[in-house]
Amino acid sequence: xxxxKINGAEALLKSxxxxxxxxxxxxxxxxxxxxxxxxxxxxxxxxxxxxxxEQGAVHAAEGxxxxxxxxxxxxxxxxxxxxxxxxxLADALMDSTPVVCxxxxxISSKLGTNYFQEADTIGITIPVTKWNYQITNAxxxxxxxxxxxxxxxxxxxxxxxxxxxxxxQVEMTEYRYEQYIPPVQKFNEDAEHNEWLCQDVxxxxxxxxxxxxxxxQGVIISGAENQVLKIAExxxxxxxxxLMGLSAFPTTHRLFAGFAGMHGNIAxxxxxxxxxxxxxxxMRFSDRVTGDVSKYAPKxxxxxxxxxxSEFNKTVRSHVSIKGxxxxxxxxxxxxxxxxxxxxxxxxxxxKRMIEKERIISRDLTPxxxxxxISMAMAVDALARIGGGEPVxxxxxxxxxxxxxxxxxxxxxxxMITSGGLGTMGFGLPAGIGAKLGVxxxxxxxITGDGGFQMSLQELGTIMQSGIxxxxxxxxxxxxxxxxxxxxxxxxxxxxxxxxxNPDFMKIASAYNIKCARxxxxxxLDSKVKEMLDCKESFLLEVVVDKRENVFPMVPSGAxxxxxxxx
Amino acid sequence: xxxxYILEALIDNQISVLNRITxxxxxxxxxxxxxxxxxxxxxxxxxxxxxxHTTEEVIGHIVRQLNNLEDLHKVDxxxxxxxxxxxxxxxxxY
Numbered sequence: 001x002x003x004x005k006i007n008g009a010e011a012l013l014k015s016x017x018x019x020x021x022x023x024x025x026x027x028x029x030x031x032x033x034x035x036x037x038x039x040x041x042x043x044x045x046x047x048x049x050x051x052x053x054e055q056g057a058v059h060a061a062e063g064x065x066x067x068x069x070x071x072x073x074x075x076x077x078x079x080x081x082x083x084x085x086x087x088x089l090a091d092a093l094m095d096s097t098p099v100v101c102x103x104x105x106x107i108s109s110k111l112g113t114n115y116f117q118e119a120d121t122i123g124i125t126i127p128v129t130k131w132n133y134q135i136t137n138a139x140x141x142x143x144x145x146x147x148x149x150x151x152x153x154x155x156x157x158x159x160x161x162x163x164x165x166x167x168x169q170v171e172m173t174e175y176r177y178e179q180y181i182p183p184v185q186k187f188n189e190d191a192e193h194n195e196w197l198c199q200d201v202x203x204x205x206x207x208x209x210x211x212x213x214x215x216x217q218g219v220i221i222s223g224a225e226n227q228v229l230k231i232a233e234x235x236x237x238x239x240x241x242x243l244m245g246l247s248a249f250p251t252t253h254r255l256f257a258g259f260a261g262m263h264g265n266i267a268x269x270x271x272x273x274x275x276x277x278x279x280x281x282x283m284r285f286s287d288r289v290t291g292d293v294s295k296y297a298p299k300x301x302x303x304x305x306x307x308x309x310s311e312f313n314k315t316v317r318s319h320v321s322i323k324g325x326x327x328x329x330x331x332x333x334x335x336x337x338x339x340x341x342x343x344x345x346x347x348x349x350x351x352k353r354m355i356e357k358e359r360i361i362s363r364d365l366t367p368x369x370x371x372x373x374i375s376m377a378m379a380v381d382a383l384a385r386i387g388g389g390e391p392v393x394x395x396x397x398x399x400x401x402x403x404x405x406x407x408x409x410x411x412x413x414x415x416m417i418t419s420g421g422l423g424t425m426g427f428g429l430p431a432g433i434g435a436k437l438g439v440x441x442x443x444x445x446x447i448t449g450d451g452g453f454q455m456s457l458q459e460l461g462t463i464m465q466s467g468i469x470x471x472x473x474x475x476x477x478x479x480x481x482x483x484x485x486x487x488x489x490x491x492x493x494x495x496x497x498x499x500x501x502n503p504d505f506m507k508i509a510s511a512y513n514i515k516c517a518r519x520x521x522x523x524x525l526d527s528k529v530k531e532m533l534d535c536k537e538s539f540l541l542e543v544v545v546d547k548r549e550n551v552f553p554m555v556p557s558g559a560x561x562x563x564x565x566x567x
Numbered sequence: 568x569x570x571x572y573i574l575e576a577l578i579d580n581q582i583s584v585l586n587r588i589t590x591x592x593x594x595x596x597x598x599x600x601x602x603x604x605x606x607x608x609x610x611x612x613x614x615x616x617x618x619x620h621t622t623e624e625v626i627g628h629i630v631r632q633l634n635n636l637e638d639l640h641k642v643d644x645x646x647x648x649x650x651x652x653x654x655x656x657x658x659x660x661y
Contacts, residue, residue, distance in 0.1 A: 126586050127594065131637040133583070151637055183640075310631035 003176055008138030009038040009169040012102070015145035017045050018177045021073050023064065023437050025049045025057040029077025030117055031104035034169035049437065049466055052458035054081050056430035058088025059456070062097045063434030066417045067392060067444075069221070071098045071152050072434060078104045079117030082124070082163070087424055089128040089159045094421025095244060096217060098157035100148050108136040108165040121163045130158030136165050138173035146180035154182070156308040157221060193324030195332055201279075201303050201320060202336025208277035208301075210345045211237045214260065214289075217244035217420075218282015218306060218326050225249065225413045227330035228281065235337040238349055240268035242283050243401075244420040247410035252389065257349055261289040263402040263551045266360070267352035269561040274348065275300045282306060282326045285316040286421065287557075295560035305329050359566055360552055364407075367522045371546070374522050376400065376475045379543045380407040382529045383445060383473065391443040391471075391533070392417065392435050396428030396452030399481035402551045404447045414439075426455030432470045433462055443471065443533060450476040450502050460512040463538050471532050472540045477547045478502055485550045489565075509540040516540040571600070572626040572644050574617045577607055579638040587636055588615060591629045597621050612640060618647075 006014070012035060016024070024046055028036045039048060051057040054076045061072030076085055082103040092099045106115040122134050131151045133144050141164075148160045205211050219228055225248050232239045232249075238257040239249045249256050258265030260272065269291075272278065278300045283289070290296040293315050304311070304318035305326055312321040322329050364377035380403045383391070389409035394417040395401040401418055410416060417435055419427040432446035453474050463470055480498040487495050509516035515535060519528050519542070532539045553564045578584040585604065592599055600618045607614040619626075626644045633642045 122583055123586070126583055127590050133581075147637075155635070308635060310628065310635060312631075314628060 003174045005172040006175050007034070007038070007169065008141055008164070008171050008173060009035040011138055011141040011173055011175045012145065012164065012169070013038055013042050013046065014175055015142055015177065016073065017042070019145065019149045020070070021046060023047045023049060024073045024075055025051055025060040025064075025434065026075030027051055027054050027057055027077070027081060029081045029104070031078040031106055031166045032075065032081070034166065035075065035102075035104065035164070049433070049462060051430065052461045053456070054084035055087055055426065056433075056456055056459045056462065058085045058092070058099065058101060059424075059427050059430035060434030060437075060462075061099045061101070062088060062092050062095075062427075063394060063417055063431030064438040065098050065434075066431070067414055067435035068438035069223075069414065070438070071100055071149055073100050073102070075102045076104075077117065078106055078121070079119045081117075082121040083119055085161070086124065086128055087422075089125060089161065091419055091422040091424045091427065092159035093128055093130065095419065096157050096221060097159065098152040099159040100152050101159065101161045103161065103163050104169070105134060105163045105165045107167045109167070111165070121161065125161045128159070129161045132161040132163070134163040134165070135168050138168050138171035141168070141173070142175060142178050143180070146178055150180040150182060193322055193329050193332070197320065197322060198329060198332035199336050201322070202333050204277060204301065204303065204320075205235055205237070205279065205333075206336070206338045206340065209342060210271075210275045210348075211235070211277040211279065212271055212275040212300075213237055213239045214242065214278060214280045214283055215239060215245040215248045216242045216281065216283025217248075219245055219248040220282075220413055222282065222307070222326040224281065224327035224330050227327055227334060229253075231279075231330060231334045231337050234334065234339060236339055236342065237279075238271065238345075240271065242286070242289050242420075243405055243418065245283060246405060246408075247413055247415035251408070251410045257353070259405050262291070262555050262557070263406065263553070265406070266356040266553055266564060267349050269555060269564060270352050271349060272297050272300070273560070273562045278302045280304045280318070281330065284311045285314070287315070290316060290561070291555045291563070292558055292560040356553070372521045372523070373546045374519065374525055374543055375549055376403040376477070376545050377407050378522065378525060379473065379475055379529075379545065380404050380447065382525050383447070384409040386526065386529050387443065387445070387533060389415075391415070391445045392439060394418070394428055394432040394435055394444060394446045396446075396448035397423045397425045398449050398452060399477075399485065399549070399551050400447050400449040400452070400475045402482075403475070406551075425452040428452055429456045429472065430459045430462075432472070433459060433468055436468050436470050444469075445471040445473060445533075447473050447475065449481060450474060450478060450500060451480045454502075457508065460508070460514060463514065464512045468538065469536065470538050471535070472538070473532070474505060474540065474542045475545050476502065476505070476542055477545045477549065479547055481549070482551070488550065490556070505540065505542045514538045514540050516542070518542040518544065520544040569620050569622055571618055571620055571647055572623070573647055574615075574619070574626065574630065574642065574644045576615045576633065576642040577609075577612050577640040578615060579640070580611050580613055581638050584636065584638045585615060588617070588633060591633060592617070592619060595621075595625060595629070597625070
């Protein structure tokens with residue numbers, strides 16, 4: 001069969017179309033120009049979002065991927081374009097987010113000569129990608145791009161970087177789309193898990209007096225939300241979530257006991273220490289979840305289900321580890337799970353919930369220390385009440401993130417998008433843009449702090465140019481709040497370079513032609529949050545909050561989970 | 568306890584795989600005592616042999632992480648003495 005010759009840039013675009021890509025986030029530059037020239041003709045098939053910084057492109061691709069489950073794609077030029085992607089790649093690797101980044105590279109004959117805008121992109125990105133590859137011949141494009149998408153979304157998803165030399169973009173080639181066929185051994189690994197072991201696990205769950213299910217992001221990635229719900233309901237087992245697993249289980253469900261870890265709810269952390277059986281699904285026992293590993297879950301038998309077997313026994317020893325897709329493994333476990341009342345276990349949980357309500361939540365949800373000032377918890381709670389658990393919450397990093405995790409309500413899966421593992425400030429706004437483009441029918445609210453917002457506020461330009469409807473709520477305490485909290489608690493109140501003199505965010509929003517409002521008093525909160533959510537276009541709501549507010553409860557870094565600071 | 572461990576891997580003939588293997592040592596601050604890259608019995612597949620001093624826990628984790636690499640066919644570790652051979656790539660062993 002004779003096929004028409006096209007250039008490498010068009011071959012790349014055809015491959016993207018064949019992979020089902022509808023949106024790419026990018027920023028043009030010298031070496032990527034042949035690609036952008038072809039993209040000019042592909043406007044009807046691929047929507048290109050022009051960001052204001054490459055880091056914004058990769059975070060937007062992450063937000064898109066996390067909101068939809070599809071692979072996020074971003075494009076940048078060689079040299080500085082590629083190096084600006086590194087933070088986002090590292091973030092995507094930590095949080096198992098499927099992203100394909102395409103960067104240009106200088107002409108292959110000039111590689112290694114310090115050519116204008118040359119950087120060793122492949123060398124630099126090795127530690128922050130799941131796979132990377134440099135294309136120097138246009139004939140490789142079809143096969144490599146197909147593999148890139150397969151690698152990004154298969155198994156434990158992650159970022160892939162493809163570097164494309166300028167000559168490979170202009171070289172003529174016969175294009176034929178080839179689907180990537182993985183090696184047989186890798187294919188089998190994904191398909192099988194131990195059926196009889198799963199039946200034993202069901203028996204262990206039935207025999208447990210204090211069982212507990214921990215859900216991580218793996219549940220969302222594998223689409224196992226209903227399986228978790230089924231097991232929890234059929235066995236009457238409490239469910240707790242990691243930060244990344246939030247929204248996998250409806251937060252208003254009676255079996256949901258809260259969010260675990262350093263700033264998690266009291267009940268989940270104490271439950272972990274008391275439980276005699278933990279079913280950990282799609283999570284990796286990160287240090288923020290376990291606290292002191294040697295004292296973690298001392299009484300529990302741990303059953304660990306994950307697609308990535310290098311997570312087994314890495315930090316916490318498990319008694320049973322099952323490698324496999326969470327949804328399939330849970331499907332094998334669930335028929336054997338039987339209903340048990342376990343009144344003692346549930347009264348323990350209710351007791352701890354009550355303590356948190358009385359000692360933490362009631363304090364967080366009232367104006368700070370006799371003033372009329374708004375607390376961060378009140379702002380997030382207002383959004384949760386008025387939004388009714390429907391919006392996608394995209395957070396930045398720090399106190400705003402922890403309050404969002406603690407006080408948001410989620411009815412639907414893929415509703416919490418946050419930078420968990422890497423903790424990337426500046427993630428929120430661009431990720432929100434990506435999320436909105438992925439799920440245009442859903443309300444997307446970015447909750448950010450004054451510090452993180454200013455790390456990527458140039459992306460307001462992206463919102464303006466692309467007409468995206470993203471709601472932004474800045475919790476402004478004029479401090480890098482989380483660092484300030486640690487300075488107060490662990491560094492004797494020496495507030496070393498954490499206070500911020502901020503610009504007028506209203507003027508900034510107006511300059512970008514974005515509707516905005518600023519509130520300081522608690523009585524205005526509900527009406528303005530409602531106004532923001534009802535607005536048909538982007539809206540920036542600045543909530544001025546108290547500087548002294550801290551996130552509690554808190555398990556200090558390296559302490560066991562039952563060592564909880566309440567104030 | 569730290570001992571000498573030998574890691575053996577079969578990799579595709581691609582530029583970044585060797586780099587990914589050595590970076591698994593680098594990020595744990597383990598210095599590589601010797602490294603050999605040679606042809607294998609399969610065309611286009613190379614054999615890497617690395618010796619280093621570390622604990623079994625760490626080398627075991629390195630092997631399990633490398634097992635997930637693309638373009639890597641098989642990876643294994645053992646003690647230099649032949650009769651102490653240990654196979655860790657058996658996926659059903661968990």
